[in-house]
């Protein structure tokens with residue numbers, strides 16, 4: 001290449017990648033609520049020949065040859081996930097939570113139809129809104145009213161709205177998600193007008209599998225979409241589980257070719273390994289996550305932070321929300337914490353207008369990843385202390401960073417995971 005050294009370029013690419021690995025996996029405390037890490041065994045299963053292949057269509061009915069192993073593996077993984085979610089109808093092909101939502105929304109409604117969604121203040125994801133996937137599909141976005149006192153959907157208002165609008169479907173579940181949405185009440189209301197309930201479990205799939213968050217499929221949801229890499233610590237991707245067989249069949253028939261061609265086959269064995277880890281350790285893991293979140297919230301409050309939801313017990317999920325208006329608002333606070341190697345995201349709080357998205361009042365903190373690295377209550381107190389040093393006590397973030405790097409050195413093992421030196425038995429990676 002003219003004026004361009006391949007060797008230098010290569011050095012730069014590899015350096016950026018390995019530095020990112022060291023920084024994010026070894027030196028930072030990651031509190032991004034939508035992320036997690038896979039176990040070494042799942043990573044090994046991820047790095048397979050499947051990453052080079054296509055398998056359009058459904059198992060054993062593909063448009064390509066050479067698919068006999070992925071056929072069997074996809075059917076078997078579907079069975080494992082079905083057992084965890086207690087429903088027969090599972091679709092693993094969505095390559096992300098957003099694609100899962102698009103696939104279900106499009107089957108349930110035509111352009112011009114309406115959907116009633118949870119209020120943005122109660123955590124609805126952008127893909128549920130007119131600004132995102134719902135809007136791109138031409139489906140009308142009607143928002144349920146918000147109950148500020150309970151930081152949740154206003155149930156009576158939502159039921160009335162559903163009776164008036166008679167939408168094709170309603171959506172619950174969210175991204176900023178401290179307390180469970182009222183699934184049964186909204187399911188009854190939407191069913192009474194002939195619509196369906198979609199529950200978006202992107203954030204809480206791991207908590208549902210671990211039995212510490214209500215499984216919406218057992219409380220009236222017709223479909224549950226999810227990401228497989230948030231509290232469920234698998235490969236980046238999506239899935240859909242259904243109680244409604246007819247809906248399952250329609251989505252399964254249209255997801256290819258409407259929303260994907262390749263479904264990124266190498267996700268499937270990694271998803272299966274993670275599902276087996278969750279079958280074995282999921283309850284213990286999920287329980288530790290919600291206990292850590294609650295204790296983290298209490299520790300942050302004790303350090304002088306304004307933690308959201310005190311009256312309601314702060315949180316029942318993996319997330320904690322703090323109001324940092326006194327610390328210079330979300331953008332600045334998040335940046336200062338990053339300088340100290342504590343990674344968080346700025347977030348709108350219920351009173352923020354949507355325009356405040358670039359510099360909102362709050363920070364969203366998730367403890368699912370640090371829990372997987374083996375942190376418990378004492379560590380939650382320590383992280384709260386380190387955050388207070390930066391944001392309340394005005395210490396130099398660069399100085400705090402040294403402490404964070406030192407603190408992080410203890411946590412090098414991914415917990416709640418299956419070990420196994422399968423290399424000696426199977427050549428998984430070649």
Ligand SMILES: *Cc1c(COP(=O)(O)O)cnc(C)c1O
Pocket residue numbers: 034095096097098099101124125127173174175200201202203226227228237238
């Ligand atoms: C993260 C998220 C999604 C999108 O998932 P991707 O896998 O990133 O596409 C959808 N819904 C909710 C509620 C989310 O939090």
